[in-house]
Amino acid sequence: MTVKRELLAYYEQDREHRRLREGRGRLEFWRTQDVLRRSLRPAPARVLDVGGGTGVHAEWLVADGYEVELLDPVPLHVERASELAGVTARLGDARELPVPDASADAVLLLGPLYHLAERADRVRALGEARRAVRPGGLVAAATINRYAAVHDTVYTGSYTEERQRKTAHVAAKDGIMLSPGRGFPAYFHDPDEVSVADAGLPGAQRYGLEGAFWLYGDIDDWLDDPERRTLLLDAQRSMESVPSLLGVSGHLLTIARRPGA
Numbered sequence: 019m020t021v022k023r024e025l026l027a028y029y030e031q032d033r034e035h036r037r038l039r040e041g042r043g044r045l046e047f048w049r050t051q052d053v054l055r056r057s058l059r060p061a062p063a064r065v066l067d068v069g070g071g072t073g074v075h076a077e078w079l080v081a082d083g084y085e086v087e088l089l090d091p092v093p094l095h096v097e098r099a100s101e102l103a104g105v106t107a108r109l110g111d112a113r114e115l116p117v118p119d120a121s122a123d124a125v126l127l128l129g130p131l132y133h134l135a136e137r138a139d140r141v142r143a144l145g146e147a148r149r150a151v152r153p154g155g156l157v158a159a160a161t162i163n164r165y166a167a168v169h170d171t172v173y174t175g176s177y178t179e180e181r182q183r184k185t186a187h188v189a190a191k192d193g194i195m196l197s198p199g200r201g202f203p204a205y206f207h208d209p210d211e212v213s214v215a216d217a218g219l220p221g222a223q224r225y226g227l228e229g230a231f232w233l234y235g236d237i238d239d240w241l242d243d244p245e246r247r248t249l250l251l252d253a254q255r256s257m258e259s260v261p262s263l264l265g266v267s268g269h270l271l272t273i274a275r276r277p278g279a
Contacts, residue, residue, distance in 0.1 A: 050075065
């Protein structure tokens with residue numbers, strides 16, 4: 019299937035490589051890692067990392083003993099991920115996975131649903147993940163929360179700009195986020211909207227990844243200090259699935275299992 023030219027051009031600027039490795043993005047990274055380590059079956063197991071970028075999660079999964087195949091539509095991402103020891107990487111689209119049925123123990127969609135503005139495409143990607151995972155296997159889908167742009171633009175100060183403010187509120191209303199200058203849409207989910215059940219994945223568990231902590235002005239200081247970071251991660255773990263707090267996080271992780279086995 020075709021990936022938008024504007025999307026490829028954006029990611030070919032190599033912005034994704036540092037996003038979860040630096041600054042407050044590390045909170046999303048460590049919380050995703052925490053939830054997955056508690057949810058995945060113990061290694062050895064085969065993980066399909068769909069839309070895995072440059073391999074930020076594939077790298078630690080391999081270190082934990084998992085067999086990881088990364089699929090991504092961006093050639094630069096595949097090139098970078100291929101340089102990681104133990105990671106197999108190739109081009110692929112979440113809506114049409116080039117893998118056999120029931121060939122993975124877990125399928126991760128930690129990025130594709132961000133960029134599928136049409137609901138049919140999101141359900142198709144989740145359905146492909148269900149097809150590719152074995153019965154009883156795990157599907158994990160990351161989504162951006164509906165009000166993330168409003169929160170983020172206030173945090174960064176760009177909310178004072180009318181264009182940024184209007185764009186953020188459009189996303190909060192209908193989920194479509196068209197960032198100025200990017201030329202491609204992102205999709206922001208309401209926490210209750212993630213369509214795993216429609217893809218044949220019932221009984222999903224939802225986890226708010228960052229809570230309100232990603233909006234704290236001194237968040238980098240907490241993340242830089244190992245002791246304070248541990249306290250912060252423990253604090254968010256204690257509230258990660260409280261329904262009234264799910265939408266405060268910048269990102270949500272939804273985990274379900276293919277029926278059977």
